[in-house]
Amino acid sequence: MTQQPTFEQLKLSPLVQRAITDLGFVQPTPIQAQVLHFTLAGHDAIGRAQTGTGKTAAFLITIINDLLNKPAAPERYIGETRALVLAPTRELALQIAKDAEQLAKYSGLRIVTLVGGMDYDKQKQQLYADYVDIIVATPGRLIDFVDQQAIYLDQLEVLVIDEADRLLDMGFIPAIKKIVRHCPPKTHRQSLFFSATFNQDVLNLADQWLYQPVKVEIEPEQVTNETVQQVVYIVSTEQKYDLLYNLIQLDNFERVMVFANRRDQVRNLADILKRHHISCAVLSGEVPQEKRVKTLESFRAGKVRVLVATDVAGRGIHIDDVSHVINFTLPEHTDDYVHRIGRTGRGGATGVSISFACEDDAFLIPNLEAAIGRKLDCTHPPEQLLKKAR
Structure with missing residues (x-):
């Protein structure tokens, strides 16, 4: 060698x-x-x-x-x-x-x-x-x-x-x-x-x-990082928000990025999280640039715990210590999935990626598996993670 x-x-x-x-x-x-x-x-x-x-x-x-x-x-x-x-x-x-x-x-x-x-x-x-x-x-x-x-x-x-x-x-x-x-x-x-x-x-x-x-x-040894644990939760559309809320309540969810495909989804999610007194901010193409820069700095500094983003934030942003990436909606393009989950597990640290798959997007899973060259762990979430958000 x-x-x-x-x-x-x-x-x-x-x-x-x-x-x-x-x-x-x-x-x-x-x-x-x-x-x-x-x-x-x-x-x-x-x-x-x-x-x-x-x-x-x-x-x-x-x-x-x-x-x-x-x-x-x-x-x-x-x-x-x-x-x-x-x-x-x-x-x-x-x-x-x-x-x-x-x-x-x-x-x-x-x-x-x-x-x-x-x-x-x-x-x-x-x-x-x-x-x-x-x-x-x-x-x-x-x-x-x-x-x-x-x-x-x-x-x-x-x-x-x-x-x-x-x-x-x-x-x-x-x-x-x-x-x-x-x-x-x-x-x-x-x-x-x-x-x-x-x-x-x-x-x-x-x-x-x-x-x-x-x-x-440079062929990636694996398209997705080995230090990122990847889980897919099979849920109904109605269960998604309750699952997100209950996950964020868990102690080890310290710095979380939540991805959705569309700006309106990102906006709505952030509004509901704020109503539930969760410290969060939005990153998408419609947010003015100066505000985006401030948002990223707040997230980096730990002043904001949850960043809800479209794929504009999936590429080229380096934030250390992102503990969890949650795909509220599965991305239509496989490379967006790779970029999203690459926001966690950086620099040798461990990270967790959790994707929600429902009747609208579960059909995308085989394509994602083909792109990353491995089977995804698809499972139903534990019952306590589905209790109604208060």
Whole structure:
């Protein structure tokens, strides 16, 4: 068995290495170990990896190390960035920026986040306050800045496209094509492209945007984490809320994420939980961005015990110590199930995922089992968990 390399052996800039040491990282994750060897040498790369595998740190370490090794041109312009990371959702973009700040702690590099749903003028002020090195953006908002000629991408050194399959699903590809046309040609920039799946559409895009890329695929040992216990309770639609309420009353349900498929379901659930004096908050696409950020911080800090969310919160949000994930409704897409339950059992901790299956959605179980490669434990809940919520 070959010895895993350490970050020290990658001969990174001391300023990057110091930040990595502060974060307590010693050995790269499998995708970091495979991809960094090539990306640090300047190669383009296409990587297939699930969320939670360390791909964000892989591309951020590459960017920060590269920008430190090649100092900025003496003559720079405001609104001109050296690196760009594109992400499909505001939550993911904000999380990437947060990780970037930690890894760039000693580098003196300036990071700006441009996402929709937040004040455009405030973001423009932030962008124009000083030279910018790294922009993390959602495609729609970045296009706003490009169209206003408030941002220039012609000197871009590194382009990262994260969760390409999700960007495709959300219809962002025309916007990204427009953005890429404003960047230097692919032979004159480094491009890194990450996706949870490699379908033909994703591979065609990689072919257009990457130059002789190295291909790295990390097969998850298991699609879902072994540290997450997965249970499915077979119930009627009428029993679902009572079951949820009684589960939340149990002592070990300390920090809980409850997922439903639709915004109205999430809203209604949160209203009923509040009426039962349960500390909860909502995370969905209709919640204004600034409020979403505050909600996440409150949940992280333990001020809110239950977060009721749509799948907008299933991806790209890293919250440690989520004790339980409850799927109030089963997701229609198997990858949403994987992302939902991946919110618990992070960093080697144990977690529990409980899904409610009723006459409306139990037919989805075989698809979920096929996707995760294992049988789900389907059972009826104990009688005491079905008593009427008071």
